[in-house]
Amino acid sequence: MGKIICTGLGPGDPDLISVRSDRLIRAARHVAYFRKAGRRGQARRIVEGMLAPEVREYPMEYPVTTELPFGSAEYNQLLASFYDDWAGRLADLATTNDVVVLCEGDPLFYGSFMHLQTRLQGRVETEIVPGINGMTGCWNATGIPITWGDDVLAVLMGTLPEDDLLRHMQSADALVVMKTGRHLPKVRRALERAGRLDDAWLVERGTMPGQRVMRLAESETGECPYFATILVHGHGRRPELEE
Amino acid sequence: MGKIICTGLGPGDPDLISVRSDRLIRAARHVAYFRKAGRRGQARRIVEGMLAPEVREYPMEYPVTTELPFGSAEYNQLLASFYDDWAGRLADLATTNDVVVLCEGDPLFYGSFMHLQTRLQGRVETEIVPGINGMTGCWNATGIPITWGDDVLAVLMGTLPEDDLLRHMQSADALVVMKTGRHLPKVRRALERAGRLDDAWLVERGTMPGQRVMRLAESETGECPYFATILVHGHGRRPELEE
Numbered sequence: 285m286g287k288i289i290c291t292g293l294g295p296g297d298p299d300l301i302s303v304r305s306d307r308l309i310r311a312a313r314h315v316a317y318f319r320k321a322g323r324r325g326q327a328r329r330i331v332e333g334m335l336a337p338e339v340r341e342y343p344m345e346y347p348v349t350t351e352l353p354f355g356s357a358e359y360n361q362l363l364a365s366f367y368d369d370w371a372g373r374l375a376d377l378a379t380t381n382d383v384v385v386l387c388e389g390d391p392l393f394y395g396s397f398m399h400l401q402t403r404l405q406g407r408v409e410t411e412i413v414p415g416i417n418g419m420t421g422c423w424n425a426t427g428i429p430i431t432w433g434d435d436v437l438a439v440l441m442g443t444l445p446e447d448d449l450l451r452h453m454q455s456a457d458a459l460v461v462m463k464t465g466r467h468l469p470k471v472r473r474a475l476e477r478a479g480r481l482d483d484a485w486l487v488e489r490g491t492m493p494g495q496r497v498m499r500l501a502e503s504e505t506g507e508c509p510y511f512a513t514i515l516v517h518g519h520g521r522r523p524e525l526e527e
Numbered sequence: 528m529g530k531i532i533c534t535g536l537g538p539g540d541p542d543l544i545s546v547r548s549d550r551l552i553r554a555a556r557h558v559a560y561f562r563k564a565g566r567r568g569q570a571r572r573i574v575e576g577m578l579a580p581e582v583r584e585y586p587m588e589y590p591v592t593t594e595l596p597f598g599s600a601e602y603n604q605l606l607a608s609f610y611d612d613w614a615g616r617l618a619d620l621a622t623t624n625d626v627v628v629l630c631e632g633d634p635l636f637y638g639s640f641m642h643l644q645t646r647l648q649g650r651v652e653t654e655i656v657p658g659i660n661g662m663t664g665c666w667n668a669t670g671i672p673i674t675w676g677d678d679v680l681a682v683l684m685g686t687l688p689e690d691d692l693l694r695h696m697q698s699a700d701a702l703v704v705m706k707t708g709r710h711l712p713k714v715r716r717a718l719e720r721a722g723r724l725d726d727a728w729l730v731e732r733g734t735m736p737g738q739r740v741m742r743l744a745e746s747e748t749g750e751c752p753y754f755a756t757i758l759v760h761g762h763g764r765r766p767e768l769e770e
Binding site: 292294295297298299300301302303304306390391392393394395398412413414415416417420421423424427428429430431432434435436437438439440441443444448451452455456463491522 | 535537538540541542543544545546547549598633635636637638641655656657658659660663664666667670671672673674675677678679680681682683684686687691694695698699706734
């Protein structure tokens with residue numbers, strides 16, 4: 285009886301994979317990973333050159349979504365079947381073999397593996413190996429501490445309504461905004477309304493080839509890659525001494 | 528001319544150090560790390576068995592604070608001299624050697640190295656290698672995703688005033704509270720007022736020997752270790768479809 289091991293890959297640079305994940309990936313005989321249909325896939329790219337020659341690969345390709353609006357009931361149904369199907373296939377494989385699932389960043393931080401994990405519960409043993417999450421790679425790319433002292437950090441998704449973004453941008457010291465993409469103009473407006481646009485950085489492909497780090501106010505105002513991350517660094521909050 | 532390389536050690540398990548930090552630490556001839564006076568130090572403990580036989584170690588011991596109130600002007604002055612002093616010593620060493628500085632977690636996420644880094648700027652080349660931060664080790668210890676979908680995550684310090692804690696606890700989906708220690712009763716009250724106490728977990732020594740994971744409501748109500756972390760997992764927020 286094998287098990288399913290989800291290994292966090294970190295932010296993109298293969299040198300930032302943990303010693304444990306690195307060892308598991310190199311020793312793996314069965315390796316699965318998510319990717320968009322027709323793409324090589326970011327997770328697969330990170331482990332290029334690390335896989336054993338006799339490895340069997342299982343690319344789990346997300347269903348194509350051009351006909352269905354993202355977030356619609358039909359699309360969610362399609363996604364659920366996709367996860368059901370792969371949970372079944374991996375569980376079958378794991379009756380005789382260990383299976384390593386590659387996950388960008390940290391698997392439990394906005395990861396996709398959890399959709400398999402919930403479906404595998406009680407059917408097969410699973411193990412998760414943490415990774416350096418993508419936002420950590422991004423603030424390291426700026427070389428500036430994201431938080432110190434008693435700073436409050438808020439991690440926000442660019443998909444949120446503008447007023448929600450604004451509220452958090454006004455109340456937290458340090459900010460990370462992920463899933464920006466076509467939401468960039470809205471995120472920019474919210475930062476401007478919060479008086480924080482001039483302190484914001486845009487990081488594309490943090491720790492990866494083609495990394496770009498720039499001040500958001502100086503970047504193009506249109507779209508940016510879906511996985512671009514916006515950062516506002518904290519300044520080391522010191523709360524009033526209490527009691 | 529050498530340089531100063533700050534290596535993130537991750538949450539505690541040496542197996543979770545990145546491949547790059549692992550290689551740098553094993554090859555290092557000069558290794559510095561912070562610790563409390565009279566203690567072995569957590570950073571040093573993590574790398575036990577990894578250092579080269581001929582390594583020279585530089586424990587940077589925080590000034591003893593029993594006589595001065597933490598956060599007072601006098602204490603801050605003492606700390607500033609401590610960082611000045613070590614920045615000078617490491618810069619001198621780096622004129623002829625590479626120096627590796629060990630930092631728990633990720634160096635740019637509530638780390639102490641930044642106080643050296645600001646003092647070293649322009650004097651010596653520095654490099655930072657990211658690590659898995661402590662909170663990631665803690666949510667991995669629970670085995671439950673901390674965030675998914677469009678969840679908002681707030682990272683809070685237990686040192687904050689209760690009303691600040693409450694406000695963030697009411698508005699974020701997922702919560703991490705660090706630096707809890709003697710602030711546990713206040714953090715608990717804030718969670719209770721926000722209606723979130725029953726969803727909170729307490730993780731002590733995440734990924735380290737002696738790890739404890741328990742529901743906060745079922746734990747002792749008094750103090751907890753300073754580095755205990757409280758978590759409330761998100762449930763996968765789906766914002767209303769926009770436009």
